[in-house]
Amino acid sequence: MNLFGVGSLEALVILLVAFLVLGPTRLISTAKGLGKMVRELRNATGQFTRMVEDDDDPDGPPPRDKPK
Numbered sequence: 001m002n003l004f005g006v007g008s009l010e011a012l013v014i015l016l017v018a019f020l021v022l023g024p025t026r027l028i029s030t031a032k033g034l035g036k037m038v039r040e041l042r043n044a045t046g047q048f049t050r051m052v053e054d055d056d057d058p059d060g061p062p063p064r065d066k067p068k
Contacts, residue, residue: 018030
């Protein structure tokens with residue numbers, strides 16, 4: 001596995017060092033915070049992509065149903 005130029009062994013070493021530096025409690029809370037940040041970034045990029053696609057559509061966005 002090669003993600004961002006980091007192989008499996010290097011990723012394992014990074015995780016081990018993070019565990020030693022942060023400790024188990026802070027490592028878990030840091031991972032949760034990182035997960036939330038990644039989720040928000042994906043949502044923002046998805047919204048941006050939809051906005052750009054709507055602007056490129058010559059007919060405009062499809063009409064949305066009005067809530068009752």
